[in-house]
Amino acid sequence: MVTENEKAKQFINKLLLNPTLNDLSALQKEEQIIQFLHINGNTLFPTLSSPAFFPGRNLLEVNNILLTSLFQITDTQLIPELRTIIYEKLNYSFFSFMGAGDFNEEGIRFQLFTFLQKMVKRPVTRRNLTGPHRAITSGLPAKYLAPVFDRRKYVLFELTKVQRLRMAQSDLKDLISLSMLLKPAVHLMEAPGKVSGRDSSSSMIQTHYIQKLIEGLKEELNLVPEPVICSGINSNLSFLDNRNIEASARIASLFSSMGISYRPAMKVDRGAVSPDSSWFSIAKKNFRFNGFDKDMLSELYNISVENGW
Amino acid sequence: MKIIKQFFETLVMIAIALVIVFTFVEDLAAYLIWDWNLRKILLYVGFGFDLFFTIEFLIRYTASIVRGDTGHYILHKRGWIDFIASVPLLLFNSGPSVYFLLSGAAFAGGVGVLNILKVIKAVRVARILRMLRVLKIFRNIKSIDSIMTQRHLTRIISTVVVTIIAIMFVGSIVFSGTFIPSPSMVLNEETPLKTAVFINDKIERNQSQDLDLTKIRQDILLIKNENRTVYSRYTDDQYNSSFGPGDFQYIRYNHTEVFFDLRFRNSEAALPGMLLLLIIVFVVISLMLFYSPHFAMTISDPVFVMLKGMRDRDYNLEVDIPMRYRNDDIFRLSHVYNNNYLTLKARENDENKEGESVLKIEDLGDLFSE
Numbered sequence: 001m002v003t004e005n006e007k008a009k010q011f012i013n014k015l016l017l018n019p020t021l022n023d024l025s026a027l028q029k030e031e032q033i034i035q036f037l038h039i040n041g042n043t044l045f046p047t048l049s050s051p052a053f054f055p056g057r058n059l060l061e062v063n064n065i066l067l068t069s070l071f072q073i074t075d076t077q078l079i080p081e082l083r084t085i086i087y088e089k090l091n092y093s094f095f096s097f098m099g100a101g102d103f104n105e106e107g108i109r110f111q112l113f114t115f116l117q118k119m120v121k122r123p124v125t126r127r128n129l130t131g132p133h134r135a136i137t138s139g140l141p142a143k144y145l146a147p148v149f150d151r152r153k154y155v156l157f158e159l160t161k162v163q164r165l166r167m168a169q170s171d172l173k174d175l176i177s178l179s180m181l182l183k184p185a186v187h188l189m190e191a192p193g194k195v196s197g198r199d200s201s202s203s204m205i206q207t208h209y210i211q212k213l214i215e216g217l218k219e220e221l222n223l224v225p226e227p228v229i230c231s232g233i234n235s236n237l238s239f240l241d242n243r244n245i246e247a248s249a250r251i252a253s254l255f256s257s258m259g260i261s262y263r264p265a266m267k268v269d270r271g272a273v274s275p276d277s278s279w280f281s282i283a284k285k286n287f288r289f290n291g292f293d294k295d296m297l298s299e300l301y302n303i304s305v306e307n308g309w
Numbered sequence: 310m311k312i313i314k315q316f317f318e319t320l321v322m323i324a325i326a327l328v329i330v331f332t333f334v335e336d337l338a339a340y341l342i343w344d345w346n347l348r349k350i351l352l353y354v355g356f357g358f359d360l361f362f363t364i365e366f367l368i369r370y371t372a373s374i375v376r377g378d379t380g381h382y383i384l385h386k387r388g389w390i391d392f393i394a395s396v397p398l399l400l401f402n403s404g405p406s407v408y409f410l411l412s413g414a415a416f417a418g419g420v421g422v423l424n425i426l427k428v429i430k431a432v433r434v435a436r437i438l439r440m441l442r443v444l445k446i447f448r449n450i451k452s453i454d455s456i457m458t459q460r461h462l463t464r465i466i467s468t469v470v471v472t473i474i475a476i477m478f479v480g481s482i483v484f485s486g487t488f489i490p491s492p493s494m495v496l497n498e499e500t501p502l503k504t505a506v507f508i509n510d511k512i513e514r515n516q517s518q519d520l521d522l523t524k525i526r527q528d529i530l531l532i533k534n535e536n537r538t539v540y541s542r543y544t545d546d547q548y549n550s551s552f553g554p555g556d557f558q559y560i561r562y563n564h565t566e567v568f569f570d571l572r573f574r575n576s577e578a579a580l581p582g583m584l585l586l587l588i589i590v591f592v593v594i595s596l597m598l599f600y601s602p603h604f605a606m607t608i609s610d611p612v613f614v615m616l617k618g619m620r621d622r623d624y625n626l627e628v629d630i631p632m633r634y635r636n637d638d639i640f641r642l643s644h645v646y647n648n649n650y651l652t653l654k655a656r657e658n659d660e661n662k663e664g665e666s667v668l669k670i671e672d673l674g675d676l677f678s679e
Binding site: 014015018020021032033035036039040043044261268269270271272273274275277278279281282283285286289290 | 605606609610611613614617623625626627628629647648651652655656658659665666667668670672673
């Protein structure tokens with residue numbers, strides 16, 4: 001006898017097989033299916049509530065069954081990917097530059113992975129993990145840091161002189177990647193269905209809320225240096241309102257936002273600008289709206305144009 | 310049904326490609342004065358092509374009548390090309406030739422007939438029009454994948470090719486000697502008829518032994534008087550193997566019959582035909598290779614990118630604006646699209662995260678029927 005969960009998984013798997021989702025990350029695919037179910041829920045319900053699927057269930061119940069299955073399927077790919085990022089891709093030697101005392105690498109990895117698993121369980125943080133996850137798995141920080149180091153202009157100045165991160169390129173890449181992974185934590189304190197700490201006139205988070213959050217995270221992630229947590233959480237702040245935000249937080253904010261819709265294998269149509277250049281160009285025009293650092297965007301835009309990205 | 314239609318379309322495309330090569334080879338055969346047996350084969354092949362395209366035209370025409378869109382087929386789907394490049398060729402060119410050949414009649418005539426022959430030969434140029442239909446083959450070229458590009462390119466090529474062919478057709482009639490004889494024709498008083506009259510006079514005065522044919526004309530093949538051969542340049546076997554209908558001209562004056570060799574004149578006449586074909590082929594190829602990418606880059610590609618960006622929520626690529634064309638209307642529009650539309654769209658997407666999905670309900674296909 002086929003259970004409801006199995007039926008739901010069959011349905012979700014069928015949707016996941018759609019070729020238009022091929023080059024998307026696990027979380028991007030999940031987001032597309034959630035949107036699909038949200039838009040077409042009423043149309044699908046008569047069929048999904050039939051004896052062949054979930055008889056006797058109402059729309060909300062059917063939706064919950066499908067979403068639970070969707071999350072389960074996504075997790076089978078997402079959790080191992082996050083484990084790989086935390087345990088294999090990231091190196092935490094830069095913690096010593098950021099005032100970490102005893103360096104317990106295994107403990108750090110365990111703590112971060114446990115924290116990420118916690119974030120993945122909450123729909124809001126899970127959604128906000130889409131961009132960082134995509135940006136890291138696509139290698140955006142490493143891709144742009146190499147030319148940043150070659151050019152030795154604004155971005156490198158901000159990182160090494162202003163923020164005083166005198167560390168290797170690979171360490172900076174790891175710091176930015178970790179900042180991106182911690183960025184969604186800003187939503188951990190939000191009550192379900194309620195967006196806390198936001199300025200009513202923009203999508204950016206207010207400073208006092210951030211301070212409170214950082215204090216809480218310092219306790220939970222006691223093996224992670226405070227500047228790393230601050231870099232991650234501050235990446236949610238608007239640079240226009242907070243000129244002292246760390247350069248690593250500003251880059252993390254850019255790449256996280258870029259990662260939301262990033263498709264590495266995207267076919268560039270003839271007559272169109274490349275995806276990275278297009279994104280930076282549009283982000284430059286919207287820098288006030290998104291609270292991005294315009295100079296940083298300009299340099300990254302130039303890098304993308306020079307490299308045909 | 311779809312497979313049959315596809316097979317038929319492929320067959321037509323192959324036939325069109327072959328007929329263009331064939332048209333060149335046919336002119337080349339006349340230019341190089343190939344052996345008659347070879348040219349006879351080409352004549353039958355040409356007839357086969359004309360018959361095939363006439364049948365194809367009739368099928369398409371009948372189908373358009375059944376569908377009730379004959380006018381649309383003739384005017385907008387290049388039915389007029391299908392017609393010009395098939396029916397007149399069969400009726401006035403290859404059809405009569407094959408008829409004469411099969412009936413064993415010699416196709417030869419006087420000066421007036423020759424002029425008509427020239428007009429009929431000009432009809433053959435219409436075969437090249439079929440090339441316009443080959444444009445379909447070029448659809449797979451990178452820059453010609455938009456319907457708008459295809460239509461514009463087809464219109465330009467049609468205009469150029471039809472203009473060239475029309476000029477050639479009218480020119481070959483006007484300058485054939487009927488309306489405006491060439492100065493060389495006016496100066497050359499030794500027309501075949503005058504030659505025949507002169508030879509007849511010599512024979513009737515019993516002065517045929519004084520006839521130095523090499524001094525009169527180089528192209529006299531055979532002279533007969535009262536069915537008696539007075540002179541023959543070649544043997545009967547040579548005539549059979551090297552001469553076909555249209556290769557000689559026959560003039561009769563009183564009891565004297567004179568046959569003239571037309572092969573060299575035909576050879577000269579074939580050269581403009583070959584050059585015309587080469588001009589048209591290279592004009593079409595040049596337009597395909599040089600104009601179509603330009604059209605795509607400056608018109609259809611920016612339009613495609615903008616349309617896709619307006620239709621697809623997740624498509625946010627800017628239009629690439631080449632510096633040297635930045636003042637073109639289309640790129641000024643692209644500039645507005647890049648700077649205003651995409652910027653506002655990005656904000657809208659940020660604010661309203663619950664937007665569209667790349668998945669559509671139709672994508673579920675037969676899911677519910679399982």
